Amino acid sequence: MMMTKIRVSLLAFSLLWCCHALGQATMVEVESKQFKTNLKLKIEGKSGFLEVPENRLNPSSRKIRVKFVYLKSLAENPTAPVVFLEGGGGRSTWQAESKSDLSDWVEILEVADLIFLDRRGSSDESLRYTWSQKIPHDFFLSEESANAHYRTMAKAALQKFAAAKVDISGYNVIEHAHDVNDLMNELAIDKYSIFGFSFGSHIGMTVMKLFPDRIEKSILAGADGLDQAFNYPHYLDTYVNKLGIMIQQDASIRAKIPNFSELVHRVMKKLDENPALVTIKNPLTKAEEEMAIGSFGLGLILRLDIDDKNDIPVIPRLVYSIDRGDYSLLTWFVQKRVVMGLGIPGAGINQQLASGASVERWQTIQQEADKSPFGNVVNFPFSAVKDHWIANELAIDLSRPLETEIPTLFVTGTLDCRTPIEQVDETMQTFSGARHLKVENAGHEQAMWDVEVFDEAIPRFLLNQKIEKENTYYSDIKFIPLEGRAKGHPSLK
Numbered sequence: 001m002m003m004t005k006i007r008v009s010l011l012a013f014s015l016l017w018c019c020h021a022l023g024q025a026t027m028v029e030v031e032s033k034q035f036k037t038n039l040k041l042k043i044e045g046k047s048g049f050l051e052v053p054e055n056r057l058n059p060s061s062r063k064i065r066v067k068f069v070y071l072k073s074l075a076e077n078p079t080a081p082v083v084f085l086e087g088g089g090g091r092s093t094w095q096a097e098s099k100s101d102l103s104d105w106v107e108i109l110e111v112a113d114l115i116f117l118d119r120r121g122s123s124d125e126s127l128r129y130t131w132s133q134k135i136p137h138d139f140f141l142s143e144e145s146a147n148a149h150y151r152t153m154a155k156a157a158l159q160k161f162a163a164a165k166v167d168i169s170g171y172n173v174i175e176h177a178h179d180v181n182d183l184m185n186e187l188a189i190d191k192y193s194i195f196g197f198s199f200g201s202h203i204g205m206t207v208m209k210l211f212p213d214r215i216e217k218s219i220l221a222g223a224d225g226l227d228q229a230f231n232y233p234h235y236l237d238t239y240v241n242k243l244g245i246m247i248q249q250d251a252s253i254r255a256k257i258p259n260f261s262e263l264v265h266r267v268m269k270k271l272d273e274n275p276a277l278v279t280i281k282n283p284l285t286k287a288e289e290e291m292a293i294g295s296f297g298l299g300l301i302l303r304l305d306i307d308d309k310n311d312i313p314v315i316p317r318l319v320y321s322i323d324r325g326d327y328s329l330l331t332w333f334v335q336k337r338v339v340m341g342l343g344i345p346g347a348g349i350n351q352q353l354a355s356g357a358s359v360e361r362w363q364t365i366q367q368e369a370d371k372s373p374f375g376n377v378v379n380f381p382f383s384a385v386k387d388h389w390i391a392n393e394l395a396i397d398l399s400r401p402l403e404t405e406i407p408t409l410f411v412t413g414t415l416d417c418r419t420p421i422e423q424v425d426e427t428m429q430t431f432s433g434a435r436h437l438k439v440e441n442a443g444h445e446q447a448m449w450d451v452e453v454f455d456e457a458i459p460r461f462l463l464n465q466k467i468e469k470e471n472t473y474y475s476d477i478k479f480i481p482l483e484g485r486a487k488g489h490p491s492l493k
Contacts (some may be wrong), residue, residue: 025052025182028065035071035096037103045071047093050183052120055170062165066179067118069096070187074110079462080191080216081113083180087198087222089348090119107455111462112193119203120179121171121347126164129157129344135282135289139341140297140334141275143375147384149341154385157344171347172354173226174395177206181214193462194218197448198419202229202355205402212404219458221411221448222419225427226398229355231378231418233368236303239417240264243306247316250479257316257482264302265373267323268295276322278331280338291334298322299374300340301333307417307443313480314489320482332491340381352382354392358399401430408434409461411453413442413474437467442474450474 030048037043049065086092093116095101108114121127131153138145161168180203184192193216196204201220208215209226244260247253257263275292282289291297298319305311318329357365369376376383408431412424421438428434437457439447448454452472460467480486487493 038099055167069093069116071114083115085196085200090122092116127346135341141294150384171350173206176203198222218408230357233372280335299377309443309446403430410436413447416444440473
């Protein structure tokens with residue numbers, strides 16, 4: 001059985017290369033442009049689209065377009081071009097088209113050409129399913145109720161995609177990686193470097209696995225290894241304890257929150273026994289709807305926002321206020337996250353499920369979820385539809401870590417709960433030419449934007465210059481007072 005699977009994978013891989021060799025990718029609507037920073041620095045470049053099959057293994061697949069922007073370096077003798085792969089929704093080209101955001105990239109442009117490549121499907125409305133009815137009252141009540149609603153949406157989404165002849169299976173890291181390499185072929189670039197953030201690092205490692213001879217260097221921030229698409233529940237448990245230690249160092253808060261972890265668990269138990277009722281505005285219908293919030297709802301909010309440097313200062317007040325029966329901050333966070341119950345991003349769901357988890361990793365995840373007060377919230381919504389989605393067969397086995405000698409710079413925030421330092425250290429074991437730059441007090445979203453990282457360490461790494469530091473410092477965290485009028489976070493306006 002195992003031999004048959006290997007042969008099928010090898011056949012698929014051969015077919016994939018065959019399609020690639022036939023030149024199915026081409027650039028369209030390419031135009032030369034001059035981009036400007038907010039300081040009026042002019043950068044020459046061009047923008048356009050890479051037209052590729054939606055699924056290179058499907059001869060009848062429709063054609064899709066992936067947007068790119070290519071910026072010329074400010075250096076006379078630049079290093080290998082750098083391809084940036086965004087996390088989140090996958091769009092990155094807007095950074096070149098925004099004067100203020102482009103200014104952030106000048107230090108990298110001073111050493112290399114820079115290519116922004118949007119992720120396939122990131123701007124395609126045909127890959128989105130929208131829930132047009134009321135949000136279920138119990139969506140935030142429990143993991144079971146949230147899973148049930150998400151599975152209902154997933155079933156309807158798959159029917160929509162099939163009716164529109166959308167091949168949702170074409171949205172996976174293998175296809176993403178070939179988009180990158182095909183664009184490099186079209187631009188006549190032989191050697192290039194990868195700069196991947198979050199899921200972009202997952203794609204970047206796939207590029208490194210498929211096309212190792214073409215990769216000069218790689219920068220991986222908030223890194224997800226090939227076998228780490230699904231997270232361990234203990235990451236959130238550990239982070240809550242870490243935040244508790246930080247709170248203990250704040251004299252103005254620790255008297256009222258002597259043990260943050262105990263407070264969180266007590267509040268979650270309260271919410272299960274007596275769910276909070278909050279009123280939010282449906283972002284689509286604009287109608288007011290009442291939602292019941294249980295421990296799952298609070299756990300989901302913590303999972304999504306507890307490692308964001310912008311939200312960390314208000315997290316103690318959020319949990320403390322719920323314990324006292326004040327749901328005003330909770331309402332703000334529920335309003336922020338209610339969109340999760342209003343639709344299915346088909347490309348995003350499929351790419352995560354296609355990468356999947358090995359049998360051993362998934363068994364460990366389930367065992368940890370059974371013991372954690374947060375259940376398996378760290379993997380929602382992917383865990384909800386894991387067994388209710390289309391089957392994906394990838395040409396390479398992602399359960400095997402990437403082994404590489406490509407020089408790699410990992411960047412991780414010490415407050416990153418999604419891709420914590422321990423996970424990155426695990427990934428690095430098979431990278432013979434890697435170093436790990438840790439950013440103190442930075443969350444998942446902030447680490448790579450630390451000034452010492454972005455303006456100094458990354459350019460030096462690209463130039464083969466020595467990076468002196470192993471750690472940098474992002475900024476201090478000042479917790480918002482637990483009671484009374486306060487400012488410093490949008491939820492308090």
